Amino acid sequence: MDQSKNILIFGEMNGDRLSSMTVQLMRVGKRLSEDLNQEMHLLLIGGKSQGAAEKGFGYGADKVYTVLNPLLGNYMTDTYLQAMEQVAYRLKPLIVLFGQNDRGLDLAPRLAFRLKTGVTLDCVDLKIDAETGLLEQVKPVFGGKAHSHYYCKGRYPQIASVRDGAFDPTDYDPSRSGEVEKINFSLDSAAVRTRFLRKEGAESLALALRLASANIVVCGGRGLKKKEGMELIQETANLLGGAIAGSRPAVDYGWVPSSLQVGLTGKKVNPQVYIAVGISGALQHMAGCRKSKTIVAINSDESAPIFRFAHIGVVGDYREVLEGFNNEFKKNR
Numbered sequence: 436m437d438q439s440k441n442i443l444i445f446g447e448m449n450g451d452r453l454s455s456m457t458v459q460l461m462r463v464g465k466r467l468s469e470d471l472n473q474e475m476h477l478l479l480i481g482g483k484s485q486g487a488a489e490k491g492f493g494y495g496a497d498k499v500y501t502v503l504n505p506l507l508g509n510y511m512t513d514t515y516l517q518a519m520e521q522v523a524y525r526l527k528p529l530i531v532l533f534g535q536n537d538r539g540l541d542l543a544p545r546l547a548f549r550l551k552t553g554v555t556l557d558c559v560d561l562k563i564d565a566e567t568g569l570l571e572q573v574k575p576v577f578g579g580k581a582h583s584h585y586y587c588k589g590r591y592p593q594i595a596s597v598r599d600g601a602f603d604p605t606d607y608d609p610s611r612s613g614e615v616e617k618i619n620f621s622l623d624s625a626a627v628r629t630r631f632l633r634k635e636g637a638e639s640l641a642l643a644l645r646l647a648s649a650n651i652v653v654c655g656g657r658g659l660k661k662k663e664g665m666e667l668i669q670e671t672a673n674l675l676g677g678a679i680a681g682s683r684p685a686v687d688y689g690w691v692p693s694s695l696q697v698g699l700t701g702k703k704v705n706p707q708v709y710i711a712v713g714i715s716g717a718l719q720h721m722a723g724c725r726k727s728k729t730i731v732a733i734n735s736d737e738s739a740p741i742f743r744f745a746h747i748g749v750v751g752d753y754r755e756v757l758e759g760f761n762n763e764f765k766k767n768r
């Protein structure tokens with residue numbers, strides 16, 4: 436893509452606000468735009484809230500674009516991909532940033548394929564190479580044991596998705612404002628291979644939101660052995676006013692929705708207290724919770740690796756430990 440310039444952020448809404456992921460992307464996007472002496476632009480597809488779009492300026496956007504079309508009311512891969520492709524041809528961005536989440540993972544590689552360029556997923560750092568001016572894309576490899584640095588040479592835009600939590604949200608400056616530009620184009624409904632029927636999973640979304648802001652997280656792993664174990668985890672979380680979560684096996688077995696997975700390929704949490712129940716402490720799990728202020732581990736195997744990370748360790752059968760804890764808590768609260 437010739438004459439590519441500027442950094443384009445694929446923005447997302449959470450209700451009628453910009454999502455926390457978007458506000459994190461805008462921090463790194465702003466830094467990159469300053470290093471390149473370019474502008475940072477925010478794109479909101481299908482978002483109906485004009486107020487939220489305008490807030491993009493306060494978060495540092497030099498331009499905010501919205502794309503509205505009846506086909507973009509609900510997220511669907513085919514429509515959003517078409518929209519992104521047309522936007523990319525129209526705005527010719529030098530760099531496009533997505534969040535490393537369901538939409539980012541869905542769209543970024545497809546867009547890169549359509550535009551015949553590269554993509555690096557799950558970046559934890561992004562810099563501008565001083566010599567070449569290329570985007571240096573840093574991502575963890577080998578289960579987080581090493582970092583790999585990627586460049587996309589001679590192809591534009593350079594596309595990356597950024598891990599949630601890799602950057603702090605950017606600061607809001609209420610004195611910045613601007614006019615949101617609407618991009619209009621038609622979408623080919625014949626190219627849409629799916630049909631939106633209904634939205635499901637409101638309960639799992641509520642749990643995920645609760646997890647994101649919880650001070651106390653009780654996380655269950657394979658050691659629970661069966662789904663009923665999660666009821667005990669839930670009871671403990673309710674008593675402590677906390678949220679539940681699961682390790683990857685807990686998600687794979689269907690004990691908790693995937694939105695509650697903690698770890699390298701799941702959510703990154705850093706609550707005041709993280710209670711790991713029946714979790715061995717694999718590095719890929721700890722990548723999502725090791726920043727917690729206090730880690731409590733309950734495990735029947737005293738040599739489990741989790742005890743190397745735990746500030747408080749309890750060796751025992753989780754059922755006995757949690758039932759005892761819950762009963763004492765109820766008596767004394």
Ligand SMILES: Cc1cc2nc3c(=O)[nH]c(=O)nc-3n(C[C@H](O)[C@H](O)[C@H](O)COP(=O)(O)OP(=O)(O)OC[C@H]3O[C@@H](n4cnc5c(N)ncnc54)[C@H](O)[C@@H]3O)c2cc1C
Nearest residue numbers: 656657658682683698699700701713714715719735736753
């Ligand atoms: C690329 C990649 C990405 C990954 N991403 C993630 C990720 O995001 N999140 C994640 O969690 N994993 C992830 N994994 C998987 C990870 O490597 C581990 O396999 C996983 O975390 C193990 O989950 P677990 O601790 O629940 O199960 P296990 O490792 O099987 O541990 C179960 C633990 O329960 C204990 N236990 C058994 N019975 C009891 C009992 N009655 N009471 C108390 N304790 C008991 C056992 O002693 C054991 O320590 C990833 C792996 C790869 C390769």
